Amino acid sequence: MTSTAEIPLIRLEGLTKSFGPVRANNNISFDIHGGRILALLGENGAGKSTLMSILAGRLHPDAGRILVRGRETRFASPKDSIAAGIGMVYQSFMLVNAMTVAENVLLGQEKSFWLSRRAMEREVGDLASRFNLAIDPGSRIADLSMGERQLVEILKLLYRQSQILIFDEPTAVLTPVEAAHLFEALRNMAEQGKAIIFISHKMEEVIAVADDVAVLRGGEVVGQWEADEIQSKEELASRMMGRSVSLDIDRTESIPGEEVLRIEHLSGPRLDDVNLVVREGEVMALVGVAGNGQKELVETVAGLRPPGAGRVEVLGKEWADFFANPSWKETLSYIPEDRLGLAVCREMTLTDNFLLTTRQGFCRGMWLQRRAARETVVQKVKEFNVQPGRPDMTAGRLSGGNLQKLVLAREFYRNSRLIVAEQPTQGLDISSTEEVWRQLLQARAHAGILLVTGDLREAVTLADRIAVIFRGRIMDDFSVDDKERMKRIGMLMAGAQ
Template sequence: MSDSPSAMPLIRLDGISKSFGPVKANQDIHLDIHAGRVLALLGENGAGKSTLMNMLSGRFRPDSGQIIIDGVPHDFASSKDAIDAGIGMVYQHFMLVNTMTVAENVLLGQEGSYFVKPSEMERKVSELAERFNLPINPAARIEDLSMGERQRVEILKLLMRDSRVLIFDEPTAVLTPTETPQLFDAMREMTRQGKAVVFISHKMDEIMDIADDVAILRRGQIVESMPKSSIKSKQELASHMVGREVILEIEKAPAPKGETVLEIQHLSGDGMEDLNLTLVRGEIVAIVGVAGNGQNELVAAVTGQEEPRHGSVQLLGQKWRDFYSGRHWKNTLSYIPEDRLGCATCPELDLVDNVLLTTRKGFAPGFFLNKKRAEGVTTSIIRRFHVQPPLPEIRARQLSGGNLQKLVLGREFFRQPKIIVAEQPSQGLDVSATEEVWHRLLNARRKSGVLLVTGDLNEAFQLADRVAVMFRGKFMDVFDVNDTEKIEKIGLLMAGVTE
């Protein structure tokens, strides 16, 4: 593979623009995507990466400009049109039928009577998986697969449809440390076989590892496009992205430890097995593990969504039922969900009403709601947390995922909680916003205990005082973040291996 792309791009985006009401998501985008290369697409939250790729994959139609494939303009009315043209996107949320086999999922919707026989289906999928370095058992049911294996099925679905361009949106978020190199090996094999790969990630070390080319968006425009070979370090790459120097590691000053704010004893049921954990004011405990190993069930029990079946959960010295029967809006527990648009916010409400979702009692001391004060607080949150665009009147669905997360963080910190449960708080955030969120969580632990649920090991190591590794509903181990021997084995613990 050469260090520079060939003259003729496989895909050319020519003058692409897209607006959503007053929000200009993309403005006059010019971008080439070359066969046999990995293009890393970078940008701060709200820069327009997802909108641009959603147009390329057929989910949105551009307001203006053209998508040109092999020199021929194309107009996609749907994702199917894009797939038919050889363009597919691997999303973070998989679209698989859990009760069907790998082979059945890969070939679902494919034409041709020769796919009817299970043995023939499995043979074809096995050959495809071997060709692209994506080991999988074609006869296995989706419900029995790890998240990494399910991702391979999604990739195989696109490869079976002869996709020439594969778009990966934050693909390593669901992978263990050992699965990420396997994915990168498969991506390199795709480019060796002449396919183009677009890789969206906020992890600088991953981009330095896998990318051939880098394109950077700011406020809906391409501001830089360069070969990765011209970038010397991940710090330099981060500086290119945000336009200033970014420190990718933060200093964690010690915080005095206080009273116990959360105590979990022998918590079982709903997929959990004998979980024991304490959390005190002044510390961050990180729950790490591959998605789907009991983290959601643990969070549901702690945040009041599901009553514990067996064992006990005490919050601020109160039993679970007592705590959740009389909880106030302030100085108690704040929850920052992973699902920003479905659980944390209401898509069709404006930003003021979304702030009021968990703070309304603070603006209604009597019968009437002080909406003017709520608007002022929302404006302050938008300013302090750098939410873009800074318009309190727009709807939540008009924000990018990262900017929506910043609004949620600002709202929940405004409540001055004593317990913070933060699920994937920096997922989808750019390095600048991640740096800010990390500082805010570290500062918050002075008055709170923080239960951090994250799939990002670097985030866990940077922020946590202790780490608990979850696998199939159990804590494989709970250890101090300075225990280097345990840290070296964390990948094995996440895979359920103790020896």
């Protein structure tokens, strides 16, 4: 007879889920044990998010069983999943923007009828300190960066004390230091007997934190191993993709041309005397801990908020003149971090989303040439491997990574001279990341690129120059060939001169 200790916290048996003709999950079976961290890997569209949504009670399987502690369980809603001890942090944040961090964490989980604001903030602040998550519990969600919002979602999960914890790309917007703190928290929770499911596309993270690894491909489990059986991230990537993949990108030398962006003494909310220049033919990477002014700077450059004090010049024009009547092509492309909130409309088709920033290119007088637009979308989704890439399907049916690839396909199509790429590979698998990196370097031939990233490896791989931002001020700006200053990036990100 099987002992209680050997019974997995979660057992999946033959789970299958389809969306019309698309089979997202097909006969998936594996175990999730307490006290261990299971890394779930797979390409964009492999079925990871669908499977986790079933576990979280947001979707219902067409076939198969879920056993929680040996008992078959059906989740009619997320409430049932939560009651069974399952908690999940989603890629798309579920927060109330008008509320504070503390109010969001305690929303629906209050222990008494009345809690003072001070008591809520103290309780959440203590929780954040316990897991080394740096965030102000009194801050409003609307004022936070995407990285800080991710921390709030993690705090909600920790506060609920779930026994099965699902983290979907939790480090996508975290710095290496924040990620290391998160890994420490995950190990602590596993040591307490909790089961951790960790979804990531970063091979080095999986090797660093996982006890077990399961790989999905085409909606099916193709293998499950103990992490000790995998010798390198190259081997892990090969098992995930079914072929050899390398992220060693050949970045050829480029001669910088004319300025496409000049920022002088820009100040305002979270910005303090920012000076920055981006030239055609170069990648300028802006790196820093989330919440240090990157969001405000990008929104100003992209035309979403006017400059405060100081001066911003885009493609040789003053900010107000440039955004008074910008062209759809060969000017400025913006790839936002918030793909669901800013980049796409999930209820619109892929074709209509493609037209959001390219419509002028398909107009002839009063008429919109939808057939030509649709044919272009067919070509671009194939080129960027958007899965499934049917031009008439709604964007909301795509996984997060495939949504990002749709946005990249649209913005690169515009052949812009200035590209603002904010976390462009966030949520993408290795193969897609490799392709986006190549596309960015190819675009560098005719454009200047402002790359805003929390991934230092991405910055070092792609950038010609790196600027480090801390508390709204550019701490330093230097060439990647300056080895001594490159060594100080971590200190600069922490505010040390």
